[in-house]
Amino acid sequence: MASAAPPPLLTLTDELLEEIFLRLPTPTALALACIACSSFHRIITDRSFLRRFRALQPPPLLGFIDNEFHAAEAPHPSAPLACALARAADFSYSFVPAGRWLTPWHPRDVRQGRVLLECFPENRLDYDDAWFPTNLDLAVCDPLYQLYVLLPPIPVELKSGYADLKGFELFLAPTGEDEEETSFKVVRTAWSTTGLVAFVFSSITAQWHIAASPSWRSLGTIIPSDAWSFSWFYYAWGCCYWTLSSRHKLLVLDMLRMEFSIVNFSLPSYVNPDNDRPRIVVDREGSPQLLFFGNYIKDGVADLFRIVETDGELSDKWQLENIVPLPLTEWRTVCVALGTAGGFLFLQRIQMFSKSAECSSEESLDLGCFSLDVKTSELKKICGTAQPFFRAHLYFGFPPSLSKPCL
Incomplete structure (x- = not known):
């Protein structure tokens, strides 16, 4: 008795492939799939697909712009994408x-x-x-x-x-x-x-x-x-x-x-906001928070305040949620806020004083730009910088293989 023929292979339609690609965990994985074959490239680079992907996974931070582009560096996960952008863009x-x-x-x-x-x-x-x-x-x-x-x-x-x-x-x-x-x-x-x-x-x-x-x-x-x-x-x-x-x-x-x-908003009595302006962070749920640096605040590096919502409306009551540790601060360095996005505070650690006789090595100083997750207090280095930024702009984007003209 002849064996039954194997069932035909399931054909993956463009719609099914889109659903698979939408579930890829990172833009890097999507970029690798994009260059796998011409049909994958056609689906992934379609504007409607990229719009859906961006809605689920916002573009990663690739670096900072002042008068030049400072790309994210290894081991930051955006380093390969940032390097590709730096080579391709002007x-x-x-x-x-x-x-x-x-x-x-x-x-x-x-x-x-x-x-x-x-x-x-x-x-x-x-x-x-x-x-x-x-x-x-x-x-x-x-x-x-x-x-x-x-x-x-x-x-x-x-x-x-x-x-x-x-x-x-x-x-x-x-x-x-x-x-x-x-x-x-x-x-x-x-x-x-x-x-x-x-x-x-x-x-x-x-x-x-x-x-x-x-x-x-x-x-x-x-x-x-x-x-x-x-x-x-x-x-x-x-x-x-x-x-x-x-x-x-x-x-x-x-x-x-x-x-x-x-x-x-109203602040606790021990906060003196006249000394420094708050940094404003808004999380993915749309809740604003205020961050003050510790040298202006009693007993803490940074105090985090969250707007209390009442029936969907913003109230005028702010409450202390937690104290966010900032392990980058030493007596010869200072942290400057560069910006905020997606629940992160971006900082630049710069050296305040020149190398002194008391401290002959600079190896312990980790200077550069960092991201601070204000919810988990996780700190990640993005890139090193030799000079402080006067005014830095965050650059979020996709690698060239996933990008379309924006003008």
């Missing part, structure tokens, strides 16, 4: 035409593979308006594919209704889920004695417009006492956060809805 921005001032382009913000560049005169007094300079040269570029868009200046008529504007930030807005991935928005915020205003440039219309202009009264607060209230902002999950000069208020800009709001 972070000198030589492909962007020179601005009118003939000075170098400087990165102002980085998001979703795009870099917002500005060009300004060497003498800042050459601005047409020292408080709210409108003759900045601005560009948005894709360093990987060497694409760029030059932005026009904000029209005079848009700011004509504000006699005393003072500029405080310029940044890239995140692309919404229902927006075209190659579109982008640049947001420029300013404040005056009467309120706030957000100017927005859209790549779709190629024009600036006013997206929000609330008064201080409508926000339930008063005008800050000084411009330093807006010196630093923290971005997390589509929102920008500032601590106002009172140190007991957070100014929040939801960049997807283009709405300003104020969150009040």
Whole structure:
């Protein structure tokens, strides 16, 4: 009796392969699958698939940008991807035409593979308006594919209704889920004695417009006492956060809805926030937390405060959750906050004092950039740096094999 023929092999359709690829644990594993064969490459590099993958696994941190790109280094898990990006991309921005001032382009913000560049005169007094300079040269570029868009200046008529504007930030807005991935928005915020205003440039219309202009009264607060209230902002999950000069208020800009709001908070009596501004971290669930460095706080390296939610609304009560140890601090070093993202605080450990006779070896000093998981206190080194950053931008992305032009 003849044996039965073996059952035919199951054919894996594109839909089944997508579901398998979505379950790969890391972008590195996905990149290896992408180069395995042409059919895998076609499925994985499709925009719709990558969008689904990014929703499940946000792009990893590949490095930092100041005036150059500082790639993640081994043994950090992003090191191979960062190395591939560094070889393929142009972070000198030589492909962007020179601005009118003939000075170098400087990165102002980085998001979703795009870099917002500005060009300004060497003498800042050459601005047409020292408080709210409108003759900045601005560009948005894709360093990987060497694409760029030059932005026009904000029209005079848009700011004509504000006699005393003072500029405080310029940044890239995140692309919404229902927006075209190659579109982008640049947001420029300013404040005056009467309120706030957000100017927005859209790549779709190629024009600036006013997206929000609330008064201080409508926000339930008063005008800050000084411009330093807006010196630093923290971005997390589509929102920008500032601590106002009172140190007991957070100014929040939801960049997807283009709405300003104020969150009040109260701190324990032993915290003196006038000495230092809090670092703001937002976890994956969207809960903001405040971090203060230990040299300003009693009995701890960093105190972690979490907003208490009541019926889905943010309350004005903050409670001490735990003390996060920071083992990088020694008498000759200091940790500087570089930014926050996804429940992590990114730090740079720099040397404060030169090598002394009392300490003849530098081998014990682990200088560089680190990530601190504020929930688990896990610390990981990302890369070494010889000089402190003046202003660093986090670069999240995928390797070139998984990336598409973002402009």
